[in-house]
Structure formats: C-alpha cells, structure tokens
Amino acid sequence: MNYIVLDLEWNQPLDVSQRVSNLPVEIIEIGAVKLDSDKNRIDEFSRLIKPIVYKELNPNIRQVTHFCEEDLERGDDFETVIADFIVWCGDDFTIGTWGTSDLIELHRNLEYHKNKYLGPGNYKYYDIQKLFSLDTEGKKNPRTLEMAVDYYKIEKKDDFHRALYDARYTAEVFKRLRPEIVETYYSLDLFYNPQKRSDEIFIDYKTYTKFVSKEYRTKKEIFRRKKIREVRCPECEKRTTKIFGWFGTGNGKNYTAVFQCSKHGKIKSKIRINKTYHNENVYATKIVKFIDEEEALHIKEKYLKIKERTEKKKES
Ligand SMILES: [Zn+2]
Structure with missing residues (x-):
C-alpha cells in the first residue's frame, strides 16, 4: 500500500455575497507526494487548476500563495486534473493531509463537478497535524506545518503555501512520526457518513x-x-x-x-x-x-x- 500525502490551495469569493453555497472554496492547485509502504518518496504530482467560479483571486489568498490571475489562466480544468490525479494515485493507497479541511474541500469540489471519486466507503485517512501533536505532545494541539518542520529541523528549501511544497513538508513530517501512533490514531473521513x-x-x-x-x-x-x-x-x-x-x-x-x-x-x-x-x-x-x-x-x-x-x- 502507498501513501498519498496531499495538499490543496484554493481560492474563495471576494465577499460573502458572491459565495456559492455548495462551493465555499474552489481548488486552484493540487500537490501530492506518493510514498511507498516504507514511506520512501516515489513520485510527485503538481498541477494548477483554472477556476470557473471564483475567477478573481481573494486578496488574502493572493498574499499567502503569491498567485496571480495569469498563473491560474495557465491551469487546466478541474475535471482534467482530477482524472490525471486519480490515475496517478493508483488503486492501493491511504491519504494523509495536514488537518481536516483539505479532504472536506476536495469532496465539496468533486461534488460540485458531480465527480464521485473518493465516494462512500473510503473512511481511513491520516490527519498528520493531529498525529504530529499526539506524537510530540501527547495531546491534540493544532500546530502549523512550519512549526512541525522546525521541530524536526527539516531544511526549509521552499516557500510554504504552495501545494507541492506543503505536501513535501507534510510527507517529511509524516515519515518521522512513530508508526504505532500513526496506526493507532488514524482518522475517519466522514463526508459520506454511514x-x-x-x-x-x-x-x-x-x-x-x-x-x-x-x-x-x-x-x-x-x-x-x-x-x-x-x-x-x-x-x-x-x-x-x-x-x-x-x-x-x-x-x-x-x-x-x-x-x-x-x-x-x-x-x-x-x-x-x-x-x-x-x-x-x-x-x-x-x-x-x-x-x-x-x-x-x-x-x-x-x-x-x-x-x-x-x-x-x-x-x-
Ligand atoms: Zn467487563
């Protein structure tokens, strides 16, 4: 079994009045690192997505990601990127993400595009943010990814808040967690509850x-x-x-x-x-x-x- 360590960047409306109710944020970048069962990095995935709902960048997102609209123009449409991503993931993997929101927003974006990839029945995943604090502090404490990177003295070669870079950092943190913690305290993705x-x-x-x-x-x-x-x-x-x-x-x-x-x-x-x-x-x-x-x-x-x-x- 492989691990897919995933990170997403997304855009959001400029103000609440423009918000589409079933799509609070729109994914504009997918980054992922594939690890084998021994947690060796074997492949990477990095793609930009051209938004169709929130085409203008929210200033906060612009500031954090350093994206501009021209960057997003170069992206592919969501359906194409997801189709490629599914093929890239293969069929035997468990997802790991920093925190709980990436998977929820991925589901919401998939639903918006009427795509059922990651549909019901895929419950197990690793919330690496939770696992990090459980492993190092013995309790759930939401720490930032950069704090975890600093904790393990992982070299900071790339900026944070770009999908592939964050996925790489998250994978590096994941590798350092004790396996017994990871396998005892994995999370359940309940977007499709029973x-x-x-x-x-x-x-x-x-x-x-x-x-x-x-x-x-x-x-x-x-x-x-x-x-x-x-x-x-x-x-x-x-x-x-x-x-x-x-x-x-x-x-x-x-x-x-x-x-x-x-x-x-x-x-x-x-x-x-x-x-x-x-x-x-x-x-x-x-x-x-x-x-x-x-x-x-x-x-x-x-x-x-x-x-x-x-x-x-x-x-x-
Ligand atoms: Zn008893």
Whole structure:
C-alpha cells in the first residue's frame, strides 16, 4: 500500500455575497507526494487548476500563495486534473493531509463537478497535524506545518503555501512520526457518513473503541436507540450499569456518561452529535474507554455542577 500525502490551495469569493453555497472554496492547485509502504518518496504530482467560479483571486489568498490571475489562466480544468490525479494515485493507497479541511474541500469540489471519486466507503485517512501533536505532545494541539518542520529541523528549501511544497513538508513530517501512533490514531473521513445500519463503523483502537452511527433526523432519535444509549464492556462485551449521564456539556453536541462493568471497572462514554454534510440530519460518534476512579470522580463533579446550574435555571 502507498501513501498519498496531499495538499490543496484554493481560492474563495471576494465577499460573502458572491459565495456559492455548495462551493465555499474552489481548488486552484493540487500537490501530492506518493510514498511507498516504507514511506520512501516515489513520485510527485503538481498541477494548477483554472477556476470557473471564483475567477478573481481573494486578496488574502493572493498574499499567502503569491498567485496571480495569469498563473491560474495557465491551469487546466478541474475535471482534467482530477482524472490525471486519480490515475496517478493508483488503486492501493491511504491519504494523509495536514488537518481536516483539505479532504472536506476536495469532496465539496468533486461534488460540485458531480465527480464521485473518493465516494462512500473510503473512511481511513491520516490527519498528520493531529498525529504530529499526539506524537510530540501527547495531546491534540493544532500546530502549523512550519512549526512541525522546525521541530524536526527539516531544511526549509521552499516557500510554504504552495501545494507541492506543503505536501513535501507534510510527507517529511509524516515519515518521522512513530508508526504505532500513526496506526493507532488514524482518522475517519466522514463526508459520506454511514447511511444504513450495515454501513455503520466500529473500530477498536486498543485503548478505546469508536462507533459511528447511521444518520437520523433528530438527536432525540439517536438517543432512542439502545445500541447508542447503552454501553457494553469493551473487555467482556457484557452489559454495563449506567452510574450517571448522559449529560450535555452545553453546546448541544457533546454528551458524557459513566458506566460500570462489575468485573472490569469504570467506563466513560462520549457521544458527539454531528451534522451531515448533505442535509439537515445528524449522526453520532461514540467513544468508549476505561477510566480510573479518579477520573470517574472528576467527571461526576462536572456532572453535578451542570445539573445544579440547569436546576437553578429552571427555578428562576
Ligand atoms: Zn467487563
């Protein structure tokens, strides 16, 4: 299997009034580096795309990328570049990008052009920005690509914010990450979230499990489903007892509960309610993890505080 480390540059409207709702940004450059299974660089891809929607460069984009309209005039149309890119990728690869937005915008641009490359079922990818901070700091901290390049003392031969150069830098960072981190904390591309129960995703990450549900019309419907509301012990798969929860953290998206397996101890579960990209529906991602008594206590304090606050609100 190869790795395709991808970076995109895009243009955006000059102001919100010109924004096309299903195309917030238009891709103007694709850069990618192909690595073999040992992460040796074996090929590169670099192409400019001539925009058809936002033809005038947004000043911020102009400043960051140093592009001018004449550069983009020399680009090929999106369909041609994507067709070449698909052939170049081959058929056995996993994508890696810096952050989460490149893949989302690639999907949006593909949808705009009615192209289904990267359609449903391609879930696994590497968010190298997330993996970098997990590997070096032990937690998710959104760092810039240049910070990561500096961290590893990678030689800065080229400017940042050109697609191929950023793809090269990203690939260099990716090579230096510990493989066990990369393979434990890979990401899921959920632009095409599961539609049917048979498409639902379950992953055992060893230290925790993740479940992605199909979509529902409302949050209420999500919580009505037993499989989501209840938690089985990740160790013995037996039913657990809920100690407290599900309580929301206030933004209407995140919910936490603590459970107990009589044999294996306390378990924390978090549900996140996500909006789909295609309609007004919602789907859930649920994480299940063993915790120690101290963490259980800490969550309980949080829960009691929130409960107190909502009760006070009700009174007043
Ligand atoms: Zn158990």
